Structure formats: C-alpha cells, structure tokens
Amino acid sequence: MPDRSLIGRSLGETTVEVEKGRLRFFAKAIGETDPVYTDEAAAKAAGYKSLPVPPTFLMCLGGEGRDLEEQLKIYGFEVARILHAEQAFDYHKPAVAGDVLTFSTSVADVYEKKGGALQFVVTQTRVTNQDGEHIADVRSAVVQR
Amino acid sequence: MTQVQYSSVNVGDEIPLLKEKPVSRFTLTLYAGASGDHNPIHIDLDFARKARMPDVFAHGMLSAAYLGRLLTNWVPQRQIRNFSMRFTGITQLGNVPTCTGKIVEKFEADGEKRVRLQIRCSNQYGEEKLAGEAIVALP
Numbered sequence: 001m002p003d004r005s006l007i008g009r010s011l012g013e014t015t016v017e018v019e020k021g022r023l024r025f026f027a028k029a030i031g032e033t034d035p036v037y038t039d040e041a042a043a044k045a046a047g048y049k050s051l052p053v054p055p056t057f058l059m060c061l062g063g064e065g066r067d068l069e070e071q072l073k074i075y076g077f078e079v080a081r082i083l084h085a086e087q088a089f090d091y092h093k094p095a096v097a098g099d100v101l102t103f104s105t106s107v108a109d110v111y112e113k114k115g116g117a118l119q120f121v122v123t124q125t126r127v128t129n130q131d132g133e134h135i136a137d138v139r140s141a142v143v144q145r
Numbered sequence: 146m147t148q149v150q151y152s153s154v155n156v157g158d159e160i161p162l163l164k165e166k167p168v169s170r171f172t173l174t175l176y177a178g179a180s181g182d183h184n185p186i187h188i189d190l191d192f193a194r195k196a197r198m199p200d201v202f203a204h205g206m207l208s209a210a211y212l213g214r215l216l217t218n219w220v221p222q223r224q225i226r227n228f229s230m231r232f233t234g235i236t237q238l239g240n241v242p243t244c245t246g247k248i249v250e251k252f253e254a255d256g257e258k259r260v261r262l263q264i265r266c267s268n269q270y271g272e273e274k275l276a277g278e279a280i281v282a283l284p
Contacts, residue, residue, distance in 0.1 A: 022179070029172075029179035030210040031165060034217065046221065055213035055228055056206055060180040068184065079184060080196035084205035088229030088277075094222070139229075 002075040002110045002121055011074070011105040011123065014065040020097040023051045026060070043096070050097040055089060058136055062103040062125050075110075075121045077144045085120060086141035092134045100130040108139065119144045149220055151258040151283035156248055160262065163215040163244040168203050168236055176207045203236035208244075208266045208275050215244040215264065220281055226259065230277030240268035246279070257282045 020040075027037040035042035036052065043051045053061070069079055095101060108124035125138040166172070173187050182204055185192040193201045209230060216225055236242065243266065250261035259282050266275040 025179040026210075029175040030207065030214065032214060036222075047223070052222055054210070055216065055222060055225060056210045057180075059206060059209075060182065063181050080186065080192070083235075084232050086229070086231050087206070087209055088227070090227050091225055 002077070002119055004110045006075065006107045006110050006121070009074075009107045011071060011107065013102055013104045014062070015100060015102045016061050016064040018053055018061065018095060018097050018099045018101060020051055023053065023057070023097055026054065026057055030054070048094060048096050053095040053097075053099075055091075056087075058089065058095065058101075058127060058138055059087065059140065061101060062105070062127070062138060072142075075142075075144075077119075077121070077142070081144050082142050083145065084140070085143040086122075086139070088139040090137040092136055093129075095127070095129060095135050099135075101135065102128050103138075104128075109141075117145075149283055151251070151260070154248055154251070154260060154283065156251060158248045160215070160219045160246040160248070162246075163211060163218060165211055165242040165244075167239050167241050168207075169238065170201065172207070173201060173203060173238075176204055176210075180204065180206060182206065200238055202238070203240070203242075205232040205236075205275070208232075208236055208242050211242050211244050212264050212266055212275060212277070212279075215246055216262075216279055216281065219246070220283070224282045225279060226282055227280040228277070229279075230264070230275045232274070233276050234272055234274040236266075236268065236274045240274070242266055242274070243269065249278075259283065 024038050036046045105125040109122035112119045122141040127135040246262045246264045248260050249263045262279045267273045
C-alpha cells in the first residue's frame with residue numbers, strides 16, 4: 001500500500017522544448033490529418049504562432065526526462081502491475097512548437113479500493129511556458145493491481 | 146470548417162463520431178515511439194505474458210488522443226477548457242476505437258458560453274473503454 005504520507009510530496013520539475021518533428025510524429029501515430037497539426041502555414045492561418053500541442057500530448061511531454069520505473073518505486077509500484085486509471089486536463093493557454101514548457105509535479109492523492117486489492121496514486125502537474133504563463137493543469141491517476 | 150455556434154446546439158445533441166482503424170501492433174509501436182511511453186506491456190508480447198496478460202494491449206492515452214481528435218474535429222482546440230476521462234476497460238488488439246460525444250449541459254462561466262459534453266470511447270462491440278467529459282467554449 002503506498003503511504004498516504006506521500007500526499008503533497010514533490011516529484012520534481014522537468015523542462016522540455018516542444019519540437020515540430022515530435023508533433024508531426026505524434027499526429028501520425030494518432031491518425032491526425034488536420035494540417036493545423038503538421039503544417040506551419042495552416043497552423044499560422046488558424047492563429048497559432050507555430051504547430052499547436054494537441055490536447056493529450058502535454059501528458060507525453062510531461063513524461064520526458066522522467067523515469068517511469070523510478071517514479072513508481074517511490075509509490076512502491078511495479079511497471080508490470082500498473083494501469084492508467086484516470087486523466088484530466090485543464091487548459092489555460094495554447095502551447096506551440098518552440099515553447100519551452102516546465103512541468104511541476106506532486107502527489108495529489110493516495111487511496112485504495114476493493115479492500116486494498118487496487119491501489120491508486122494521483123499526481124497533479126502544473127504546466128508553465130518560457131514566459132511564466134500558466135498553460136495547463138494535468139491530473140493523472142495510476143492503479144496497481 | 147463551419148463554426149459551431151452556442152445558439153445552434155441543444156442538450157442531447159450528439160457531435161460527429163470518430164471511428165478509427167482497428168488497433169494493431171503497428172499502431173501501438175508507432176504510438177509508443179511518438180508518445181515517449183515505452184512501457185513494454187504495450188509492445189513486447191513476452192513482457193505482457195510475464196505480466197499475465199494474454200497479449201499486448203493499447204495505451205490508454207492512445208484512446209485518449211482519439212477522444213481529443215473527436216473534440217478538435219468538432220471545434221478548434223483553443224475552445225477546449227477541460228477534458229477528463231476514466232479508463233474503464235482495456236483496449237485489445239483488433240478493437241475498433243469508436244468515440245462519441247453528447248451535449249449534456251449549456252451554461253455560462255467566466256464570461257463565456259460553454260457546453261459540457263459526455264464523451265466515450267468504446268470498441269466495435271459497444272464495450273466501454275474510456276468515459277469522461279469535456280467543457281468547450283462556443284461563440
């Protein structure tokens with residue numbers, strides 16, 4: 001059982017530059033064909049400075065520079081036994097290619113269900129850009145079976 | 146794309162659905178690389194079996210990305226205020242992710258008109274895999 005004293009614990013900060021190539025690869029992987037996500041001219045015509053970061057990609061960028069197994073060790077979880085339980089995003093400002101985003105993550109909650117058979121850890125991440133603008137808040141829950 | 150207007154939508158309206166290709170090992174390998182989620186349970190059959198799963202299975206965030214596309218196919222992304230989901234089932238190889246959304250509330254907040262959508266991703270048998278909601282601002 002992960003310790004409830006983990007609640008509030010900082011899991012540190014990561015900083016990542018949003019790269020156009022990564023965004024195009026992600027668009028391909030998720031079957032996105034809207035040129036706004038792959039063609040800079042289309043993105044600019046839609047009012048973005050460059051290619052926009054699609055809704056769920058913030059979660060991927062937040063994982064850059066983070067070692068999943070190391071993070072799970074803090075919870076006492078094993079990679080082979082976890083599943084993603086919940087995910088939420090609050091969007092405040094668009095993020096685009098060329099932005100340098102900082103992800104500041106902490107443990108928001110720890111709980112169990114089914115008499116301890118399922119153990120949950122929830123993290124909360126504040127995303128800001130190079131100008132200190134608040135881009136989004138990301139909440140993520142993993143469960144160990 | 147014609148802009149969706151607040152005045153032209155009603156509670157109970159369904160937004161256009163998104164139906165994907167069946168999930169294959171190729172889909173999962175591409176997604177692993179592109180997302181940076183290299184958890185072997187999604188791409189390495191031997192690892193999946195050791196973890197007592199019958200086969201590799203889809204990343205939850207792949208279906209989440211399809212739900213994101215459901216929304217951005219309907220409105221420009223900058224109008225999405227909030228997007229949340231629970232992963233309620235495992236998406237297996239061969240499953241056809243099918244995303245749907247329904248308007249469940251119209252309201253005003255922070256000086257703008259918004260709608261709340263109930264969103265869902267299920268497979269071709271109607272089995273639910275993800276369920277959640279989104280809040281979208283409309284002109």
